[in-house]
Amino acid sequence: EDQVTQSPEALRLQEGESSSLNCSYTVSGLRGLFWYRQDPGKGPEFLFTLYSAGEEKEKERLKATLTKKESFLHITAPKPEDSATYLCAVQVREETSGSRLTFGEGTQLTVNP
């Protein structure tokens, strides 16, 4: 059974304090790994897709990396507006639903000013 585990469950940082969020996965036939940001009461907002081990993508203060077993979302010098829940999802090979995503439970990030 495909599994996606995110850690930590919650993370509190001071503004400017860099850290990383982890997403570990156990799936057969990974097609892609997705990171989303979700603000309270809103839908997930797409951030990155990673397709192969060694790949990295950056957007402002965020950098996502991928290995064969896990992905990291690095946050450099975070600001209070980076506070949100960050969701990781994996896409696996399927015959009927090629865009099926399996989500982790998310990491709730709070950045204090």
Place this chain on the structure above:
Amino acid sequence: ETGVTQTPRHLVMGMTNKKSLKCEQHLGHNAMYWYKQSAKKPLELMFVYSLEERVENNSVPSRFSPECPNSSHLFLHLHTLQPEDSALYLCASSPRLAGGIRDTQYFGPGTRLTVL
């Protein structure tokens, strides 16, 4: 409007009511999805549609009934719900739905449903 829109944004209903959730995508996508998001749980895929045809139903109770009249619109009809059905219901769309194709799903803002 752009992106994926959902109405209503908030809904309170009794267990005997019948209501519908609406989703509309303005992205020209061919696949649409319904997800349920409960507190402290991962997003749960409920239904998948491709070109108005349902391709997956993840063992969802029959009190949830989806409808996809065209590739831009998706409905979720609700009847005789239970309090445990209270959650955030999210709609998403992606360009295509085909085995092995890597397509990003874009989400709407969700409908916060409360069942009394």
